[in-house]
Amino acid sequence: MLTPPESEVARLVAAGHTNKVIASMLVISPRxxxxxxxxxxxxxxxxxxxxxxxxxxxxxxxxQA
Known part of the structure; x- marks a missing residue:
């Protein structure tokens, strides 16, 4: 359902990261x-x-189940 980049962003959101931190980690713009x-x-x-x-x-x- 989600694209690979969206899946990665979702995992990072779940880890508690802000958009700014996610952008830095993935080398993309905050926008x-x-x-x-x-x-x-x-x-x-x-x-x-x-x-x-x-x-x-x-x-x-x-x-895991």
């Missing part, structure tokens, strides 16, 4: 990081970064 977060929220029907964190945690549990 690009923000755009990825906005696309993730829209694709998943979420309204907050907290929902991304919960979604990542649930997916990790599913993979």
């Amino acid at each position: 690009t990081a923000q755009g990825h977060v906005e696309h993730i929220l829209a694709k998943l029907g979420f309204t907050s970064r907290t929902q991304i964190v919960a979604w990542i945690a649930e997916n990790q549990r599913d993979r």
